[in-house]
Amino acid sequence: METQASTTQVPVAKGVDAARLEKELARMWAEMSASKGDGQAAGVVRACVLNLVVYVAGKEECPEVNDLLEDVVERHPCRAVLLVVNRAATEPRLEAFVSTRCQLSAPAAKRICGEQITIEADGPVVDTASTAVTPLLVPDVPVFLWWKDIPHYEDKLFDRLAEMSDRVVIDSASFDHPHKDMLRLAEILKEGNLRVSDLNWGRLTSWRSLVASFWDVADYRQSLAQIERVAIEYDPPDASHDEIAPKALLALGWIASCLGWEVLADDSSLEAGRAHFKLSDGGREIEAVLAATDDVAGRDGMITSLTLRTAAGDEFFVVLRHNEGKLETGARLGGDGQKVGRVLAYEARSEGQRLSAELDILSRDEVFESAAEVAARMLSSVAV
DSSP states (O other), X not given: OEEEEEEEEEEOSSSOOHHXXXXXXXXHHHHHHSOOTTSOOOOEEEOOSXXXXXXXXXXXXXXXXXXHHHHHHHHOOOEEEXXXXXXXXXSOEXXXXXXXXXXXXXXXXXXXXXXXXXXXXXXXXGGGTHXXXXXXXXXXXOEEEEESSOOOTTOHHHHHHHHTOSEEEEOGGGOSSHHHHHHHHHXXXXXXXXXEEXXXXXXXXXXXXXXXXXXXXXXXXXXXXXXXXXEEEEOOOTTOTTSOOHHHHHHHHHHHHHHTOEXXXXXXXXXXXXXXXXXEETTEXXXXXXXXXXXXXXXXTOEEEEEEEETTSOEEEXXXXXXXXXXXXXXXXXXTTEEEEEEEEOOOOOHHHHHHHHTXXXXXXXXXXXXXXXXXXXXHHTTO
């Protein structure tokens, strides 16, 4: 697939003139749809299956976002509204740009095109920038908000944009303060007003599938009620080396929520790069340890191993072979020392592909919400 983009600047001094932007987009579409020199139609299909509002805290992130949107447009031709803010500016500024994005699958194929409106907001106008976004949304199709930041307390812009959205997408891998930000995420989910997706949760799909598949084997199922220890190792997050990686917290939260374990405040502890939690299953105690490994470039916040040990001495494990792009999974059975396992390749998906996958979902993800809630309870048990 090849992406073609054309951009026109439409400066606005006193608020975004939605009618003017729509007029400029109409002109661009008319030019693209005009006949070629040989009299044949250009073959442009204007498509919009959803609205995607993207919040970006600074221009430096724009090139990355624009690259990601190429993957999104391939599956979801849409109207993207990119809101680039500079909260630290003292002078108010509001400026808009319009562009189209087209995908070419073959030289003679029709171009499937979406469109993008970029709004740059500086200073005092940031809090009210949602009023510039609302009239630009295409009616009768879903609205997704991709918030490339953690929604902070009393953030009026987030609250207003989220209110107009059918689903909010975040990425806990980018949290600057993983512990506090995970607690904030749990509060947002507890309020129950928003449907939230987390790109980092999507990165756990292969791990969750492999862990769940252990108990596809009938002889292993009785081990579920005998798990006494969970050990998860992870690469420390680049943003905060001493804090537990959100992916590790979500993985443990998922296991605990699925098995109905309760978090015990007693005997839990947290120190730099290591957490020790006590959980309970109907009075039976389970130990959970999350520990950082050596920091390796390219593994920011990734889980490197996950091991479940039972009272009978059996161990079920998944290990990351990062350099090979593979996951090793297997079981070590304590009774006879037998080991079984396999090595599987996993698909390395781009961030744009992960975002695009989240745009297929409109319903609540109750499994994710439960995992995040338990992760927050564990953090609260050690008084973060």
